[in-house]
Amino acid sequence: MHQQKPETSDNNQNRIIVRLDGHAYYYPVCDVLRLFTGEIPREEEEQVVCAAGSLASSDLFSSEKALVLVSRVSNERVETVFRNKEQISVDRKDLTLPLNREVKRQLYFLLSRITGKTFPWGSLTGIRPTLVAREVESEDELVQNYGVRKDKAHLAFLTKEREDLVLDASSPDALHIYIGIPFCPSRCSYCSFISQEAPKKREMLPSYVDAVLREMDLVLPKIGYKIESLYIGGGTPTVLPEVLFEKFIKGVFSHPELSEVKEVCVEAGRPDTITEKKLQVLRDNGVSRICINPQTLCDATLERVGRKHSAADFVSAFRMAKKMGFTIINTDLIAGLPGETASEFRSSLCEIISLSPENITVHALSKKRRSSMKREEVVRSEEEDLRDVGSMLSFASEKLLSEGYVPYYMYKQKDTIRGHENIGYCREGTECIYNVAMMSDMRSVLSFGAGGMSKRIFPDNSASEDAMSHVRIERCPCIKEPSQYIRDVEIMAERKICFFSEE
Numbered sequence: 001m002h003q004q005k006p007e008t009s010d011n012n013q014n015r016i017i018v019r020l021d022g023h024a025y026y027y028p029v030c031d032v033l034r035l036f037t038g039e040i041p042r043e044e045e046e047q048v049v050c051a052a053g054s055l056a057s058s059d060l061f062s063s064e065k066a067l068v069l070v071s072r073v074s075n076e077r078v079e080t081v082f083r084n085k086e087q088i089s090v091d092r093k094d095l096t097l098p099l100n101r102e103v104k105r106q107l108y109f110l111l112s113r114i115t116g117k118t119f120p121w122g123s124l125t126g127i128r129p130t131l132v133a134r135e136v137e138s139e140d141e142l143v144q145n146y147g148v149r150k151d152k153a154h155l156a157f158l159t160k161e162r163e164d165l166v167l168d169a170s171s172p173d174a175l176h177i178y179i180g181i182p183f184c185p186s187r188c189s190y191c192s193f194i195s196q197e198a199p200k201k202r203e204m205l206p207s208y209v210d211a212v213l214r215e216m217d218l219v220l221p222k223i224g225y226k227i228e229s230l231y232i233g234g235g236t237p238t239v240l241p242e243v244l245f246e247k248f249i250k251g252v253f254s255h256p257e258l259s260e261v262k263e264v265c266v267e268a269g270r271p272d273t274i275t276e277k278k279l280q281v282l283r284d285n286g287v288s289r290i291c292i293n294p295q296t297l298c299d300a301t302l303e304r305v306g307r308k309h310s311a312a313d314f315v316s317a318f319r320m321a322k323k324m325g326f327t328i329i330n331t332d333l334i335a336g337l338p339g340e341t342a343s344e345f346r347s348s349l350c351e352i353i354s355l356s357p358e359n360i361t362v363h364a365l366s367k368k369r370r371s372s373m374k375r376e377e378v379v380r381s382e383e384e385d386l387r388d389v390g391s392m393l394s395f396a397s398e399k400l401l402s403e404g405y406v407p408y409y410m411y412k413q414k415d416t417i418r419g420h421e422n423i424g425y426c427r428e429g430t431e432c433i434y435n436v437a438m439m440s441d442m443r444s445v446l447s448f449g450a451g452g453m454s455k456r457i458f459p460d461n462s463a464s465e466d467a468m469s470h471v472r473i474e475r476c477p478c479i480k481e482p483s484q485y486i487r488d489v490e491i492m493a494e495r496k497i498c499f500f501s502e503e
Contacts, residue, residue, distance in 0.1 A: 122147025
């Protein structure tokens with residue numbers, strides 16, 4: 001990791017500095033600091049992590065240039081100390097958590113005590129809270145051990161139970177397929193994916209489709225797995241022109257290895273890319289599950305974030321899909337979009353519910369570095385706006401549960417406002433197998449297309465001190481740049497063949 005020279009004391013004004021003593025859990029410490037400061041922490045010198053303290057109480061800095069804490073691990077104790085008088089300490093012999101989690105837990109609780117701030121998921125900064133929920137006996141343990149808020153602990157347990165039902169019905173040895181089309185009609189301001197604007201890359205689209213189908217031709221006959229689900233995502237797959245879209249879909253389903261999949265889901269995420277012809281192509285090939293994702297039904301917000309459709313366009317596309325026989329439709333909403341009020345979010349959610357989609361996914365806005373909406377713009381939002389995100393998500397949870405929806409998968413992102421979560425809700429029996437397989441990290445996934453991440457899941461009987469997982473995960477990334485992927489598709493195919501054949 002690149003190391004910088006320590007700043008002078010004058011430049012340490014309003015900073016939180018954590019000195020690591022006896023351990024190198026740099027990233028877990030950074031994750032906790034990011035919660036409290038909204039900044040990406042950095043290493044200033046060996047074993048020192050520093051972040052701006054913009055969210056800490058100003059009076060804490062009245063007599064000192066920086067808040068300095070020490071996170072210490074010895075053979076006897078794990079402790080976190082502030083000003084040599086406030087500390088949290090545990091004897092190693094009494095340790096009940098993995099060491100890295102104990103370091104995070106102590107730092108979180110001590111900073112919370114110092115600043116008076118708490119966060120909905122406490123010290124659980126990892127992206128899969130349900131993994132931790134599986135390790136404890138009760139919701140109260142999540143609250144007491146990790147500082148998780150009671151309502152979030154309840155959500156984690158509800159989601160974990162539904163995830164487990166889906167996993168129990170899924171073969172541990174089956175494979176789940178993802179195909180990525182990284183193009184959209186325009187780029188949303190909050191988007192950090194590798195997606196490119198299709199109008200600017202129109203000449204590349206046929207070559208990209210050919211490359212994906214070529215990769216599938218090379219890989220599928222040689223891997224020997226039973227394939228359980230197929231998910232075609234993006235980007236926006238339906239951004240492809242009608243003739244090319246039909247060629248792509250027919251090409252995908254020409255593979256005999258996909259003839260017995262339990263589930264196929266296609267993202268038709270942007271309503272402005274959906275036509276009757278494209279929907280008919282999907283229905284002709286047996287697809288009955290799609291995603292149509294407005295993100296909000298407030299036209300002013302849609303314009304603000306760069307989406308080229310209206311709320312009416314979404315409703316029209318949704319009704320057309322229902323009329324054509326799509327039995328399961330997912331819709332996405334985002335809480336915390338720029339300038340959107342809690343009232344507007346609630347209105348969007350209620351209108352979505354009135355359409356009675358089978359799945360509704362609620363996301364919290366994430367502060368992504370690759371998005372055109374700069375991370376700092378989100379962090380600098382007024383405190384009231386940040387609180388609104390929490391109220392939006394709480395309303396969504398209560399409303400959806402009362403309407404008969406249940407949470408069935410959950411994940412978090414490191415830079416989500418206040419560490420909030422993304423949750424998929426469903427009507428009974430309409431869970432998306434692929435979403436659970438992917439987000440639970442309990443099933444293997446083979447990805448085709450630029451930027452895809454394939455992963456294999458292995459039983460792991462060697463439980464380490466820092467992990468309680470019962471699986472070992474190996475990953476195989478694919479080239480992100482579409483033009484380079486097109487050139488090197490055969491290399492990518494060979495890499496995946498080897499990846500899924502090695503023991």
